[in-house]
Amino acid sequence: MAAPNILVVEDEESLSLLLRYNLESEGYHVDVSDRGDEAELKLRENVPDLLLLDWMLPGLSGIELCRRVRARDETRNLPVIMLTARGEETERIRGLSTGADDYVVKPFSVPELMARVKAMLRRAKPQVVSRLLQAGDLEMDRETHRVHRATREIHLGPTEFKLLEFFLQSPGRVFSREQLLDGVWGHDVYVDERTVDVHVGRLRKAINKGRATDPIRTVRGAGYSLDDQFPV
Template sequence: MTKVQPTVLVVEDEPAQREVLTYNLEAEGFRVVRAENGEEALLLVDEEQPDIIVLDWMLPNLSGIEVCRQLKTRSDTRSVPIIMLSARSEELDRVRGLETGADDYVIKPYSVIELMARVRAQLRRTRPAAAGLRLEYQDIVLDAETHRVTRKGGEIKLGPTEFRLLSTLMEKPGRVWSREQLLDRVWGRDIYVDSRTVDVHIGRLRKSLTTTGGPDPVRTVRGAGYALG
């Protein structure tokens, strides 16, 4: 099964700009979903649960700054990084965008290369495993670049699905992930998998993680899902 790509939501009402962003983001290995206005963006956030949002300020009807404000006041979307795009170059505009909750502010016209670097930087912060970084939780170490997992110094053999499950859990220790959220993150939205499959692979992951003699670090939250710690 292939690696699930991080999802970027591009919100841009200019078709040419939207196409340029889509082309370059897909070339960087991202899955891209697109919205032409603020209302559509809010719907797609709920449907697609993007990892990063690239959001134009000047949108018809509902502005990008209002979309940003709404998303940052919601507990379920507050942590999704937003890169604001704007032709407004005044310091007060930049401050307003950042104070509304934008994680970064890029002035048009912008360098595509620089924008891609900013997207990758946000990904490293919120999806470190997808960016190939090393994760640690207590005595468990996951190296996303070499796809190696160790515990207490001993190597743990994991299948690709169990590796992606562990990566997801280690990125946000303590967070409770529902089965549906794990299906989206680990298997992807384009593949139908029964939610009970999550339980099977969590069981395999638990078995592998306890082979070195350590306690089971995966917590079952009845009626909600699974968490690490």
């Protein structure tokens, strides 16, 4: 199960970075845009699972972009959360009547926004928000941050947890070291690719005990994969 894709359209750079960091920390794949017209092009190329949309944008306003999103068959049902400094009741009604599903007034609580994002995804696309991730006899509970292999509980560091979560979201898929760096560490963090090998090694040591089958496959010249089917 792939992680949900979220498009953040926000022209305030510091807020855009804050949103991206927190959303990626929750395990979402995040793309950003600082212009309404650029975001419209992105939406025509690839429809995300959720749109976080600022009201005031250069190029094309958030209100107009929301109207266009609702007018296209491909994006008609795309969940939209609007971000704006406009807090008056009439403006909220205008935003919702344009087609936004939810409305968050700046400054807002980041944990509250994350909860709204998760709740909206759960309602709109329950298949992309799963509490339990599983492959073979490996099971991860994303809410309690507990990992089990069969009946044995596995204790992982924060990076190994995120690495395993990334693998479990797309079992069977081969990821390059660069893709793992982007997915686990983020686009804005510089980490040497060899660091991936170190953390994969730590993850393997934690999940493989005794004669247990190693579910992590090294693909020569390509990267790593978590087998979607392996002996338990």
